[in-house]
Amino acid sequence: MDRREFIKISTIGSSVIFVQKENLAKAAVDEPVQTDGKIDRITLPSACWQCVSRCAIIGYVENNRLVKIDGNPNSRRNEGKVCAKGQAGINQVYHPDRVLYPLKRIGKRGSGKWEKISWEEALGLIVDGGEIEGTKVKGLRTLREEGTPEKFLFHYGRMVGSDYTIIRNYFLNAYGTASIGDHNSICVNAGGIARMLSGDVTPGFPFDEAKFILNFGNSLFEAGFDHVPFVRRVSGMIENGTRLVTFDVRLSNTAAKSNEWIPVKPGTDLAVILALCNVIVRNKLYNKEEFQMSANVTIEELENHLAHYTPQWAEEISGVPTHKIISIAKEFGSTKFSVAISQRGAFMHFNGVQTQRAIYLLNALSGNLGSQKVVMEFPQWDYPFPFPDGAKDRLDLFEGEKGKYVITAGNVSHQICHMIDIEKDKPELYMVYCHNPVYSNGDCNQNARIYGDTKKIPFLVAIDVALSETSELADLVLPDTTYLERWTCETGRAPKGIAEYYIRQPLTEPLGESRNFVDVACDLAARLDLDLGFSSSEEFVRETCNNTAVIKDAGGFDFMRKNGIYQDDNTGTSFVQRRKINIRSEELRKKGFSGIPGWMPIPGHDKLDDNELILTTFKTNVQTHSRTQNCKWLTELFHENPAWINTKTAERLGVENGSLIKINSPIGSLITKARVTQGIHPDAISISNHGGHWAWGFYASGQRSFVHDTNFESDIRNKWWKANGAHVNSIIPNTGDPIAGSMCWNDTVVRIEKV
């Protein structure tokens, strides 16, 4: 039977019986099949949200309990596949420490003392203000009436698809605040700013036809944008003979599954890339026609600029052997065709913007960014409700300290609490949504101090599915639905630019009194007499489906509820990109940086003494940064995050595998186990994210937030692991790179002590 054709499933005791139906479309909203004494299994299409990739999924429901998730086989993006995080999404719903009703603080901030209140009271507090533990707080209405709507600061982590549109473009604009924080500066902002400086160039090359992929610091087999779809593409290409070569400080699983791993000293990818360009230009291995047509520098200028970036020079800095740089450069230049990819490992450094710009240069040399390349536009929903005017009023908290960074695009959100601390500005109502800034930014102790200070942040409201390190400090916690209990319009782009429209719909009734925050925002708007044009997320999704031409023709909302996805080869519009690529950036040159990407050493990295190592962080394959440690199946697989340290370095420092070490950074120290391995650069020490939660529930931290009357997770007594790992962000300062103000995750010099 074709996977596309099943839908109804029943179970008897332990064995599952599936009942075949005509197709997914028809059966999704059918009544459950009654098979005497057996449990019915119903399937519904929806969308994942465990990570940014948001694959299309189908959920299986038995007795109103979500029991299993599979990839939606109709999607040409993830082709019926999801990753471990996607499979464990169920754990988000039945997480035993979920917040199931609105909570109001009754002790000091962070004391863990809460009062269960009604939604009516909670929304009243937000709109009209009131008293929290004897202190008066201002509500949204007052701030607006006083002419200071910008004192409502909204800070989100993951807000995607129509959730983003509804909250940001409708609700926050209608209200009138542009004080909006995000998580870009701790994510990939250096890469984004590099792209902006290069002229918003969209790579338009036929990636799937590449025969040589050069990867700088991208753990694509573990995480990343479009994770599962990209894994499928790249692994298929490797099987068909494409060579993948990975530069990384660490033998990531991606490096291990590449044809070749080339270890590089942290923060020196830029030197290697410049030397690769040097060899390519000297040996005339570039695509001359494409390069000259698309770049704003001539080959001669480039040759002069690169002249002293020789492979020998790069070897001294990066430790990558000269012969290796030459052979990789020749392979890159002579393979038809080759492509360079990257991620945070390359660009979340002090010199990250220049590194990413150098990667653009590498791609421009091989003709990938040519002016004649066809680019597919991202599919767009046609929202039927008129947008309110954009809000302009904004607190001065989002660009970092004045004059410190060249171009931030307002995205230095990891320094918001520092800016509040030094009293650059002050929000009255600080709302945190699907984000955990205390844990996810650097310097966690400092963050906790500021978020815990009622004088700095008078009214802190968290919208969360469980009590995180941030929401446990809040004055008011609103219980959000998980992504498996809500409505969203989503779009994606499959290989070859195929447009994919899909929706997220509830697979199960929201647990307890939890409410989708998008619906709550609609309620808040109504109480503030703001007319958004719609009153719920379901209405918004329904009307948008029925208003978007291609979806309407296919059957509108009903079609999408049954199928989950609509995709059509013809819906993606393509255009020929005729932009020039700014290989030279005048903006950077004026500010004293190298206009054409040039070497930019990281302060303190050139002379490391015997006990100094460079600390880098990474993601493992079964966790997202901070949001999935409450998922029992994931944390069972990954709950300890030891420090990776090279065997020779460990010998020198007298560190044994599995022994405890103390890692001292300029702002603090942590104690964790050493993982002594041959698979890391001798100058690096690497600790994954995800560990060391001190909140976020029993599976993440070993501590219950509170116990519910009804236990809906009987597995909790089977938790066998005791260790929760260490949180590496605590010892990384909240710095910013000098161009974009992006977090320098991978630059901290640390000292090691035996414990």
Add this chain to the structure above:
Amino acid sequence: MKDNNPKRSILEIAAFAIVGLIGIACWRFLNSIEYLLFPDRKKRLIMLIDLDKCIGCNVCSVACKSENGVALGQYRTQVLEAEEGVYPSVQRLFLPVMCNHCEEAPCLKACENKAIIKRSDGLVFIDKEKCKGLQLCIPACPYGAIYFNQDADPSADVRDYPSRAVGRSDKCDLCMGRIDVGLEPACSDTCPTDARVFGDMRDGNDPIRKKIHEEKLTGLLPGKGTGPQVYYRGGNRDLFKDTIVNPHN
């Protein structure tokens, strides 16, 4: 009358033996080409795990837990890891392990209650009605693929995890319920690189059957004579020589 000719009886025995051996050989030969003679007659379900393709993402073990309500602390399938080499020439390998649905399943022989059944399609499963929880099968399995459901609160489990059989031995059943309606087992179904492929050894058109024959692929611990029906390809399995046993069970 008693036949006193020892020579003749030895010849007779030898002849019988030869005929017998030829018979067995013929039977085996016919068996091996059975799928050609009777293409629809029987299935022989197999799994091919390609270690070159496995990226160690662990989705198989999580998907399995979800589909089969497997408790924390236990796994029906897991991905083992090993590192080899000296910096900078280092490799890491992944080895997914699971029940091998053996032709000569030692667990089946060890069970006193005939609770372990090998179906005609080759799938080996534990009949939860017949299992008395004696756990004789657990040490009998050289792959460590069987565990015991010793959860303390059966009522909660029945409510939250109807498929968890408390007080019984348990193991991979190739997602029997899924495959009986033509779906794939949860693990191979979701494998992002198609490193796990589910197939039928008797289906002449099955690409993995072809691969297994052409590349003479085998399962784990071939020396044990268990006839594992989970085949492996690529990678350096020797690295896992002594550690293929599921460490959790």
